[in-house]
Amino acid sequence: MKGTGNVSIWLILLLMWIPLSHGRAQVFGHGGGDRLVGAPFATRSPVLARHGMAATSQPLATQVALDILKKGGSAVDAAIAANAVLGLMEPTGCGIGGDLFAIVWDPETRRLYGLNASGRSPQGLSFETMVAEARRLQPPEPGEPPTIPLWGVLPVTVPGAVDGWFELHARFGRLPMREVLAPAIRYAREGFPVSQVIAYYWAQNLERFQENRHLIPEFDNALRTFFPGGRAPREGEIFRNPDLARTYELLAEQGREAFYRGVIAETIDAYMRRIGGYLRKEDLAAHRSEWVEPVSVNYRGYDVYELPPNGQGIAVLQMLNILEGFDLKAMGWGSADYLHVMAEAKRLAFEDRARFYADPDFYQIPLERLLSREYAAERRRLIRMDTVMAEVGPGLDEPLPDGDTIYLTVADSSGMMVSLIQSNYTGMGSGLVPDGLGFMLQDRGALFALVPGHPNAYAPGKRPFHTIIPGFVMKDGEPWLSFGVMGGDMQPQGHVQVLTNMIDFGMNVQEAGDAARWRHIGGRTPLGTSEGAGVLLLESGFDPAVVQELERRGHRVRFTRGAFGGYQAILRDSLGVYHGASEMRKDGQAAGY
Missing domain, CATH: 1.10.246.130 (Gamma-glutamyltranspeptidase, large (L) subunit, C-terminal domain)
Incomplete structure (x- = not known):
């Protein structure tokens, strides 16, 4: 056929040019493609940029972080914006009912700053009551100490994430918080398509909640907020959380005080009293992050x-x-x-x-x-x-x-770099969603020991051992x-x-x-x-x-x-x-x- 000779020459040259597995044994039949350079197991090349970078566990959150950077926001502004978006889009790993830790490199002072924004146990829940209730709800094996259940009121500690946001923002933020939270508010109200891995974990969380329903004194709020129609949203389905949009708006307008002393604190207090929980507005008001x-x-x-x-x-x-x-x-x-x-x-x-x-x-x-x-x-x-x-x-x-967690990192044009991790601990948290707030309270308190004298033994007003x-x-x-x-x-x-x-x-x-x-x-x-x-x-x-x-x-x-x-x-x-x-x-x- 006319022209086949030239085609054959070019094909031979192409095959000679492409390296075969870069000196490693070629593996056939694995179903994947082959990379030209780099390790054959790598999924892609590193992403290179000069002015700003964001890496998060959900692409839409990454894009929000970049948008904030391009508007003149700092790496901290972008990290908070991305975290807020992830609290909506990846509730299987994080949310403002949980805690936060961060390390920030500040190029201006040329030093690293660490923030511990983890919450403490309720002041009104004694060690003796905790042990008795843990034994009743989750009887231990013979000879073993009791442990705190992962669901219900016992593992709930003060959520520290919001205070962490405002501490970081006060020191390193450039844009007003209303602008930082605006993308998350918009997505919460208008909705977003649920991504593949998150959809998988969302369905798993519902199964775990149903298996442990006897430990959760109130679950209707969680069903209404996160499982519309009695099931988890599937990959590609549009999910909305208008309650969370309103909560974020309160934070944008009234700051951290709305959460720890204002209407959000009062709502959490009233909810916990109604369902027999221990967390009170006094616990929220006393909360502080620590540099x-x-x-x-x-x-x-x-x-x-x-x-x-x-x-x-x-x-x-x-x-x-x-x-x-x-x-x-x-x-x-x-x-x-x-x-x-x-x-x-x-x-x-x-x-x-x-x-x-x-x-x-x-x-x-x-x-x-x-x-x-x-x-x-x-x-x-x-x-x-x-x-x-x-x-x-x-x-x-x-x-x-x-534990189920989100980790994100952001860097800006000034050289500031933020390493931030945030979580509700196991899965979506305790199963408890305060009335109309759109987020679940964490179950981080399940990581206290119930062994007298142990350094990590439960005590009122104490921070539990943390994994993040x-x-x-x-x-x-x-x-x-x-x-x-x-x-x-x-x-x-x-x-x-x-x-x-x-x-x-x-x-x-x-x-x-x-x-x-x-x-x-x-x-x-x-x-x-x-x-x-x-x-x-x-x-x-x-x-x-x-x-x-x-x-x-x-x-x-x-x-x-x-x-x-x-x-x-x-x-x-x-x-x-x-x-x-x-x-x-x-x-x-x-x-x-």
Whole structure:
């Protein structure tokens, strides 16, 4: 046929030009496409931009953040706007009934600021009453301490997120709050199409609420607000929340006082009295966020920052201190040695997490000792390469479940970078929606221990142990990475994996999140309970042959899906260019301009 010779030549040249799997073994029949450059497992390239960047778990929230930046808003303005939108669009992971933590790099003062915007337990609920009610509603196994149910009135603590917004805005905001909240108000009133992963979790939440309906004294408000027609909205369906629109309007017009002393506080108080709850307007009025100093360790030349307890961020730092004594790069990513030392380091750090992480207003945490190089060396010596450790405990003698969360990060043209995490704790929260407010109260109080004398033991006016942690990394005195990995106790494990992927294995900011993850579950918990030696969960990207070696060393290993958190990140390079990444396991998007 005329012209076929030229076509054949061009086809041969094209095939010669395209690299075949970049030196890696080609895998056929997996159903996916092939990338030309970068790691073959990466879902896309990093997003590059100079003037502003946002990475969130829902594309519409990312676009709102960029719109705020383009209007002259700061990274903090954009982060608040995106968080408000996510409270509407991803109620499975966050909302203003929950708490917030943030780390902000301020280029003007050239320092990091940490904000702990977590709420406290009701003053009118005593330890004795909590224990008695927990035993009645959720009888423990013989010999085990009682635990606080995840649903109903007992786990409800003061929502701290709104105060966190206004604290951040007062210090770093540029636009008025009414302009910052305007996009969320509009979407709440006009509606938006529900995205794929969120729709899946929305339906799962309804199932869990129905299974535990006996613990929830009032559920009609939640059904009316979040499950119109008695079911969760499906992917692509338009969802509206006019009650939340009105609540956001009150915040835009009257500020934080509307929530903690005004009409919202009064509504919450009246609702809780009506259903037999304990939270009161006096608890809301007494609430305050706390500016805290981020704490850090140096890992192979990078200064990694986390917030101090009552969160679990220092578990990241403890794990990195232990891992620095191993040559992970020589072991090889995904090898049996790599997974073995990772899981063992996690087990050691989490024993201290269970014993010492608590509200510092109620317990003096041995922070300096826990983060010291000497202590890490002591703990590292317990790890044997040929076998798993026997039952381990905390390393000091001083006295003493999956979360659903959103993480977002924003950077602006001035160089300000915000690392923000916000959550209702498990699922959508307690199941309790105060009359006409459009949001659910969190169940964060379920993370208190009911063991007398434990540092994290329940007490009135106390902040519970917290799972949500924002992360930040500095390099040579300059901001390098704003990042987070959401998902209960996966978060410290995810932080460590992302960082070692980048620092030890040279992955870019997107590849570091797309790489297959592991998660160890088990050991002692901050509730004063124990889950045994535990199980090492793996995503399918790990070599099944490695599992045999891990099992030979004594690990219990299982491949699974959906238990590995959600990641967002912004890296700032030496030229001042932002590199954005978003989690492929969620609906999210990184975008810049």
